Each structure stands twice: as C-alpha cells, then as structure tokens.
Amino acid sequence: MPQLTDEAVPEQGGAATDEHRRAGTWMTPEAYGASRAVLWTGAVVLVTDVDGRVLVQSVDYRADRMLPGGAVDAGEAPSAAAAREVREELGVDGCYRRGLAVDWIPADTPGFPAGMRFPGEILHVYDGGTWTQDRIDSVRLPPQEITGIHFAEPADLPDLMDAGDARRALSALRARINGCGTALLEDGRPTVPTALDRLGVLRTRREPQHGAWHPGPVPARLPVRDRSGWLFAPDGRVLLLIDRATGAAQLPPPTAAPAAGAVELGYRHGDQGVHARTAARLTGLPPAADPAYARLLATPEQVRELSDWGRAGDDELAAVHTARTHLSLPAPPRTPPTELPEPGSCW
Incomplete structure (x- = not known):
C-alpha cells in the first residue's frame, strides 16, 4: 500500500518537502481510492x-x-x-x-x-x-x-x-x-x-456400483467380475489408482503390492457379477508396473467420495474401518491425497 498524505503531490520538477523526498510512492486518499481496481x-x-x-x-x-x-x-x-x-x-x-x-x-x-x-x-x-x-x-x-x-x-x-x-x-x-x-x-x-487437480479427477463419469454390500467371502456359486483391495499404508490411508488418461479413480487389485494380514472384507453383487473386496496391510510398494496409472494414498472417506457406490457405500466404509482397527492401524486425518513416487516405497 502506498503512503498517503493530505497534501498534494508535487508535479515533476516542482518543489518537494522532506517527506516527499522519502523513498516510496505518495498519494492523496482521493488518488489512492481512484487507483484501486473495481470488481x-x-x-x-x-x-x-x-x-x-x-x-x-x-x-x-x-x-x-x-x-x-x-x-x-x-x-x-x-x-x-x-x-x-x-x-x-x-x-x-x-x-x-x-x-x-x-x-x-x-x-x-x-x-x-x-x-x-x-x-x-x-x-x-x-x-x-x-x-x-x-x-x-x-x-x-x-x-x-x-x-x-x-x-x-x-x-x-x-x-x-x-x-x-x-x-x-x-x-x-x-x-x-x-x-x-x-x-x-x-x-x-x-x-x-493438488494431485486431484493435476490428474483431472472427476472429469470422467464414475463407474456405478450400486449393488448391496455383503460382508465376508464371496459364495462359490456367484461369478466374480473383479477383485480389488483396500490396501492400508502404516498411517491408515489406502492405495488408490488414478487413470492418467481419464482421471478415473479405482481401488487396486489385491496383488498390486506386498501385503500382510489379508481378510475377505465383503462383496457387492450387481447385474454384471460380483465386485469382491479384500483388506490388508501394505508392507511395501514396488516400482510402478503401469505408467498409465498414478498411485495415491487417500483416506477411505476420500475413496468413497470419488466413487459412485450408492447408499451401500456407507456399509462398505464401515467394514473398511473395522478391518483397519483389526489391523491395528490408526484412523487417518483428512489431508490431500498424496501421489506416490514411481520407484515405490518401503515401510
């Protein structure tokens, strides 16, 4: 902000007071007000x-x-x-x-x-x-x-x-x-x-998975369409994959990284088959196998908010936190999802 004076500012070449000789820009309140942007x-x-x-x-x-x-x-x-x-x-x-x-x-x-x-x-x-x-x-x-x-x-x-x-x-x-x-x-x-901005997350329609949530293993009679994992880092956040081309978010397959303590968390039964979920604790993260996907650590709530799972998503989220507690991992505070380096991590 410029320094203000009630006196007129001398024109170039005119007489100047000692105050006007000080470093800085001197303006009358009227001139300063007129100089401000109007929005x-x-x-x-x-x-x-x-x-x-x-x-x-x-x-x-x-x-x-x-x-x-x-x-x-x-x-x-x-x-x-x-x-x-x-x-x-x-x-x-x-x-x-x-x-x-x-x-x-x-x-x-x-x-x-x-x-x-x-x-x-x-x-x-x-x-x-x-x-x-x-x-x-x-x-x-x-x-x-x-x-x-x-x-x-x-x-x-x-x-x-x-x-x-x-x-x-x-x-x-x-x-x-x-x-x-x-x-x-x-x-x-x-x-x-942030990472979500850089990757353009939510610019592609989310895949609906609105089938009811069922805890426990998938019955043998039901066809499994895909398996994905809630893979927990030591701080309680989970691994999330983002398609760099589309910005689509998805849970990784259970085999995406070395893990311990795996449990059959439950499954979602839809028209196209069963989406099966497991939960486990990550023991490390190898170098990225597919450069088409960015790897982020996010809270379970953020994964839920980036997904279209219907009301049963709340039931799945509750099961995820039960598994996290069973794995003796902390409840993570909400912070911006973090993109992991390509070479991987070791815990």
Missing part, C-alpha cells in the same frame, strides 16, 4: 446429494445450468449473501461459512454483454454440504427466475454449465474432498494444484 463480488453454494452428484439449477434467462447463488449486495458479507441467495432461489434456510474456493474472474471473460461493462469478479464458493432426500424434497422454487433443479454427475458439469463455471465447480468439489482449506482460483483454475 464485482459474488457468492455461490456447492451442494451434493448422497451419491456425490452436484446440485445445479436452470434459470429463465440463460441456457446454462448454474450453482445456487448470486451477487453480494453492498455492505453484505459473502457468507450472508450465500445464505440469502439459497433461501430466495430454493426456499431452503442454511448457514454456509466453510469456504471451498475463492475465484478471480477476469474482466475479459466471454459471455458478458458489452453494455454491462463487466469489471471482473471475486466469487466465493461455499460448502452447502450433502443434502438428504428430505432436504431436497423441501426445496420450493420461486415463481420466476429458477425453473428447476437436478443433481448432475461431476463429469457432466462441463456439458451443462458455462466453461468457467464448470471449472470452478469441479475445483471446489476437489477442494472439499482434499479437505485442505479454501482453494485460490484464477478463472476456475487452482493457483496451487
């Missing part, structure tokens, strides 16, 4: 349902879908604006204080009419949490402006929303999964990308 301020709310789909709404003044939210009024706090907008647009009361992202939207962003003289905007994205069906059923739309809502698969957002809005929503959703605080964005892109 709009907005606030939106990211809400998901229990399946990890994002709430978007249709409006009567544009074709693109949008997150709930809008402009921050003069003298209004952004969090208060977020609560007001959700109440006005959806008829749902709430308090949204956890920021997921703050985005700088440049003045030359396409789509704004020239007569609007869009100066750029600082947009706050708040966490609206996960809404149950009862809360969704309580939505009451106003007589105009909002024409409908639906919950969209994260990978479908670029097809439904303006490109910048979709980037911002996906970055905010990854920030929520990371659990590392508010992400700073510039035109929807994180200034410090």
Whole structure:
C-alpha cells in the first residue's frame, strides 16, 4: 500500500518537502481510492446429494445450468449473501461459512454483454454440504427466475454449465474432498494444484456400483467380475489408482503390492457379477508396473467420495474401518491425497 498524505503531490520538477523526498510512492486518499481496481463480488453454494452428484439449477434467462447463488449486495458479507441467495432461489434456510474456493474472474471473460461493462469478479464458493432426500424434497422454487433443479454427475458439469463455471465447480468439489482449506482460483483454475487437480479427477463419469454390500467371502456359486483391495499404508490411508488418461479413480487389485494380514472384507453383487473386496496391510510398494496409472494414498472417506457406490457405500466404509482397527492401524486425518513416487516405497 502506498503512503498517503493530505497534501498534494508535487508535479515533476516542482518543489518537494522532506517527506516527499522519502523513498516510496505518495498519494492523496482521493488518488489512492481512484487507483484501486473495481470488481464485482459474488457468492455461490456447492451442494451434493448422497451419491456425490452436484446440485445445479436452470434459470429463465440463460441456457446454462448454474450453482445456487448470486451477487453480494453492498455492505453484505459473502457468507450472508450465500445464505440469502439459497433461501430466495430454493426456499431452503442454511448457514454456509466453510469456504471451498475463492475465484478471480477476469474482466475479459466471454459471455458478458458489452453494455454491462463487466469489471471482473471475486466469487466465493461455499460448502452447502450433502443434502438428504428430505432436504431436497423441501426445496420450493420461486415463481420466476429458477425453473428447476437436478443433481448432475461431476463429469457432466462441463456439458451443462458455462466453461468457467464448470471449472470452478469441479475445483471446489476437489477442494472439499482434499479437505485442505479454501482453494485460490484464477478463472476456475487452482493457483496451487493438488494431485486431484493435476490428474483431472472427476472429469470422467464414475463407474456405478450400486449393488448391496455383503460382508465376508464371496459364495462359490456367484461369478466374480473383479477383485480389488483396500490396501492400508502404516498411517491408515489406502492405495488408490488414478487413470492418467481419464482421471478415473479405482481401488487396486489385491496383488498390486506386498501385503500382510489379508481378510475377505465383503462383496457387492450387481447385474454384471460380483465386485469382491479384500483388506490388508501394505508392507511395501514396488516400482510402478503401469505408467498409465498414478498411485495415491487417500483416506477411505476420500475413496468413497470419488466413487459412485450408492447408499451401500456407507456399509462398505464401515467394514473398511473395522478391518483397519483389526489391523491395528490408526484412523487417518483428512489431508490431500498424496501421489506416490514411481520407484515405490518401503515401510
């Protein structure tokens, strides 16, 4: 911030006081105020349902879908604006204080009419949490402006929303999964990308596995489609594979790395066969066998949030934590998933 003075700043070549000879830029309050950038301020709310789909709404003044939210009024706090907008647009009361992202939207962003003289905007994205069906059923739309809502698969957002809005929503959703605080964005892109951002996780539709969860071994009469493992590192996180080409997340096969204490955790029975799960403690990690996949360590909750497992996913998650306790491993705190080095690790 420049130093301020109530006196006029001498023109070049004019007389200068001792104060004006000091190092630094001297400005009157009026000149300083006129020099500051003028930006709009907005606030939106990211809400998901229990399946990890994002709430978007249709409006009567544009074709693109949008997150709930809008402009921050003069003298209004952004969090208060977020609560007001959700109440006005959806008829749902709430308090949204956890920021997921703050985005700088440049003045030359396409789509704004020239007569609007869009100066750029600082947009706050708040966490609206996960809404149950009862809360969704309580939505009451106003007589105009909002024409409908639906919950969209994260990978479908670029097809439904303006490109910048979709980037911002996906970055905010990854920030929520990371659990590392508010992400700073510039035109929807994180200034410090995490592993989930760099790998473009959630840009591809998740594979649905909505079959009921059954604990224990797979009965001999049932065909096994695939086997995957909850492979625990010593800190209680688990190994997760990310397809570098698509950003798709999946659990590794049980044989992906040396492990000990393996147990048959359970299985999910769907139309295409059985998805069998085991749990074990990693004893090491060999060099990456397939460079097409990145290897991350993530909490079990993060794996759940990156997957489309339906309500039975909660039952599987409970079984995973029971197995973790049985293996005498700690409950990991939520931190951003960590990409493992190609040469592997040894514990």
